[in-house]
Amino acid sequence: MSCEVETVQVLRQTGHKATPQRLMILSALRHAEGHLTAAEIFDHVKLDYPYVDISTVYRTVTVLKDLRLVSETDMGTGETTYEWVRAHRHHHLICRSCDSVASLDHRYLEDLGAEILDETGFKPDLDHFAIFGACKDCQARADVVSR
């Protein structure tokens, strides 16, 4: 647990409290590479503080998500995953057939967002999407049965 000063400020400025539990959850997310499930965060925090409750993990990631500090993604595995939001915004292309995951630059969604805002006035959040479909290889193999 270290260097979380800015995050703590963001929390306080928005009327939230910087509790030890939150800092531990924050730290787990910050120092992880890529996505973590709620259960993984839970296990990680338990090493330092065995009394945490899983509901605290869920409530904390909800707060962090609302503050746009972490992104939430349903990768289609049954468990939702969370990721610390870093500089490089990206999305995931998940193949329904072979479950491979590729990255998609934020640019594509940015254009879509701008277009929707222009034409409808609705300002979409397109922070972190999981887009399902068929990857190149599986299309080639054409064993994608769907219809």
Added chain:
Amino acid sequence: MSCEVETVQVLRQTGHKATPQRLMILSALRHAEGHLTAAEIFDHVKLDYPYVDISTVYRTVTVLKDLRLVSETDMGTGETTYEWVRAHRHHHLICRSCDSVASLDHRYLEDLGAEILDETGFKPDLDHFAIFGACKDCQARADVVSR
């Protein structure tokens, strides 16, 4: 229950069986206006056949979803909703602040899909999206706190 002949054919052609339970679930979805939750489908079917199990409802909508006969949408209410796929493909713009729901024409997503396919070779499914964000009114009121 009527006029489900084509659907029954699609089921059979894909190696599925047209069971009474499925026909009732199908009928509930077909004759409903808009979205239904699994629980709503369940209640509806129970009127005709009180022995259905909720797991049958879930398994059936999964099959129908895979066949692209119904679309699944998480409207952010905690319950997933299902909708019979009709001619007019559309998406939903859901305001995080006031929970209002607006429609978005499929065209926007179609362009994005084509672009992704061209540049990455990944063929995305963009059938029916729920896009969260801030509606025009709530942006104006600027009581959208986020960050």
Added chain:
DNA sequence: ATACTAGTTGCAACTGATTGCAGGAGCGGC
């Protein structure tokens, strides 16, 4: 009509996630 088989059902147990509540703790003001 009968038999066979793969897909389906209902049940019960289970998993991931959410919620209500009473006690506890952060943090801004004095």
Added chain:
DNA sequence: GCCGCTCCTGCAATCAGTTGCAACTAGTAT
């Protein structure tokens, strides 16, 4: 340093959705 308001936590109950399994059945072949 202490007070008090508000937010937060852990617990337990609950909800939405999934899964393993044995019994059953739609649809096909005979």
